[in-house]
Amino acid sequence: MVRRVAVIGAGAGGLASVKCCLDEGLEPTCFERGEDIGGLWRYTDSMDSGRVSVYRSVITNTSKEMSCFSDFPCPEDFPSFLPHGLLLEYFRMYARHFDLLRHIRFKTTALSVRKCPDFATSGQWEVVTETNGIQESHVFDAVMVCTGHYQEPYLPLASFPGINTHFKGQYLHSREYKDVEAFRGKRVLVVGIGNTGGDLSVELSRVAAKVFLSTRSSTWVVSRVSDHGFPFDMVNTTRFNHFLDWLLPSAITNRIKFRKFNSWFNHTNYGLASTKSSNFKIIINEELPFCLLSGTVVLKPKVKEFTESSAVFEDGTTEENVDVVLFATGYIFSFPFLEESVRSLFDDNRSLYKRIFPPQLEKPTLAIIGLVQLTGSVMVGAEMQARWVTGIFAGWNKLPPTSRMMADVLKKKPPVKRNPSERENLKTSFIGYADEIASCAGVKPSVLRLLLTDPQLALAVFFGPCTPYQYRLVGRGKWSGAREAILTQWQRTLKPLRTRVVDDPSDGSDGWHWMCLLALLALTAGFLHSKYPRLGWSPWSGPQL
Numbered sequence: 001m002v003r004r005v006a007v008i009g010a011g012a013g014g015l016a017s018v019k020c021c022l023d024e025g026l027e028p029t030c031f032e033r034g035e036d037i038g039g040l041w042r043y044t045d046s047m048d049s050g051r052v053s054v055y056r057s058v059i060t061n062t063s064k065e066m067s068c069f070s071d072f073p074c075p076e077d078f079p080s081f082l083p084h085g086l087l088l089e090y091f092r093m094y095a096r097h098f099d100l101l102r103h104i105r106f107k108t109t110a111l112s113v114r115k116c117p118d119f120a121t122s123g124q125w126e127v128v129t130e131t132n133g134i135q136e137s138h139v140f141d142a143v144m145v146c147t148g149h150y151q152e153p154y155l156p157l158a159s160f161p162g163i164n165t166h167f168k169g170q171y172l173h174s175r176e177y178k179d180v181e182a183f184r185g186k187r188v189l190v191v192g193i194g195n196t197g198g199d200l201s202v203e204l205s206r207v208a209a210k211v212f213l214s215t216r217s218s219t220w221v222v223s224r225v226s227d228h229g230f231p232f233d234m235v236n237t238t239r240f241n242h243f244l245d246w247l248l249p250s251a252i253t254n255r256i257k258f259r260k261f262n263s264w265f266n267h268t269n270y271g272l273a274s275t276k277s278s279n280f281k282i283i284i285n286e287e288l289p290f291c292l293l294s295g296t297v298v299l300k301p302k303v304k305e306f307t308e309s310s311a312v313f314e315d316g317t318t319e320e321n322v323d324v325v326l327f328a329t330g331y332i333f334s335f336p337f338l339e340e341s342v343r344s345l346f347d348d349n350r351s352l353y354k355r356i357f358p359p360q361l362e363k364p365t366l367a368i369i370g371l372v373q374l375t376g377s378v379m380v381g382a383e384m385q386a387r388w389v390t391g392i393f394a395g396w397n398k399l400p401p402t403s404r405m406m407a408d409v410l411k412k413k414p415p416v417k418r419n420p421s422e423r424e425n426l427k428t429s430f431i432g433y434a435d436e437i438a439s440c441a442g443v444k445p446s447v448l449r450l451l452l453t454d455p456q457l458a459l460a461v462f463f464g465p466c467t468p469y470q471y472r473l474v475g476r477g478k479w480s481g482a483r484e485a486i487l488t489q490w491q492r493t494l495k496p497l498r499t500r501v502v503d504d505p506s507d508g509s510d511g512w513h514w515m516c517l518l519a520l521l522a523l524t525a526g527f528l529h530s531k532y533p534r535l536g537w538s539p540w541s542g543p544q545l
Helices: 012-023 084-097 195-204 230-235 239-247 252-260 288-294 377-391 402-412 431-439 447-453 457-462 468-472 482-487 489-495 508-531
Strands: 005-010 025-029 108-115 123-132 135-142 142-145 170-173 185-190 210-214 219-222 281-284 297-300 304-305 312-313 324-327 366-368
Touching: 005 012, 005 108, 005 135, 012 025, 012 084, 012 142, 012 281, 084 219, 123 252, 135 185, 185 195, 185 508, 195 281, 195 288, 210 312, 239 304, 239 431, 288 297, 377 431, 377 447, 377 468, 447 457, 457 482, 468 482, 482 489
Parallel strands: 005 025, 005 142, 142 366, 170 324, 185 210, 185 324, 210 297, 219 281
Antiparallel strands: 108 123, 123 135, 304 312
């Protein structure tokens, strides 16, 4: 029986894990090597102890309603997209509200996590920590690793001939970037066009003499501001859209997405992406298109090699007098404190059952939390993982036999090992993954049942944004405020904008509600028809509503 649980890391995943342990009557002890909570989101100017933190200007890419903990909405006066300081304040409010801080040991580093000699029967772990130079050994019934996937910078210098031997300028990884001052008046080459590469290119363009952005990927750029000014993720991350993605062939859904993306600006004209691309990524950036249009950022293909002061690209072009090369090439995850026999059980998160459990362990008492990159908020995914994991530790949920877990892992693992820095290797559907873990935990809402008992809520759950509160409507951890939180989520989104109110008599919400209700009834009819098939296969036999 699991009782004492070690939680390593007090970032978003660690806080959720401590809280979920308490909800299940477990006894968590969280070890945080820093002096405060927040993990990656606690900004510091220094590079103390190699800790990774966000840069000064960063703002969340996912909105507050889609990113908050499922039973603790963000304050309504917080803006939809949070600067790192406000997000950290939200974490502090969460920790105070649920009295989490007394379970966290700050300035304490986990040096090693090893199986106890009787692990095969007890499932226990020996955890060695260090505080102020003093080492201490503990025994825990289970361990939750919450260090995330932004751990070790990935700097593939071998892929860039000349960077070490010929180039006389400076090069660094984006992890070392804090603000623009060191780059003022310089010619900067940014390598990599993920969210970080796009953000830093835009920011540097305001002070640098010139910014070049090198990419080898087909990339679609979207804005956080979507239709009618609402947050992009709230408009697009819905169960209805998720259902269409399942129902329609990927060629059709991609064509619809590409047309939507190109309605903002033609990505082919900008050299970013083509509708013929089969492999592509999506980044969030409102300003990059204008920087490209104004010439303050110049898009370039993959770097072929470096000379003393120049970068030569695969298309044969050369950019002279490059002062700084900034590698936005991502991170690789590592768990140096885990004993080698455990680390060797998983080479990436796809070797883990449900991206959480090493399936070969004799006892399921080690969980990796937050090692998943979703199309939505990883904080929500980490909390859902923690709820399921602590339910297993407490005995409410069970894992299948090892053979079934291994079969599931092999089925979902890609056949080709990709570049370790590619976030797409970790990325999966937000709703698909959250629903999968919620089903395991017994907390996934049923739209059909809601339609019969609460049609208003059913409409909001199916056609509205898939906010985390949906996973507090049923099952263990059910929250009495979940329904109200769902029905008022748009009000909290608009509240911080009401600093100057103008009258607008037009309101089509009633008509929209009727249209949604009719559509949901039609979907339900099709689903029920599939339960009693007389005409053969039905497309409604897919994801359960």
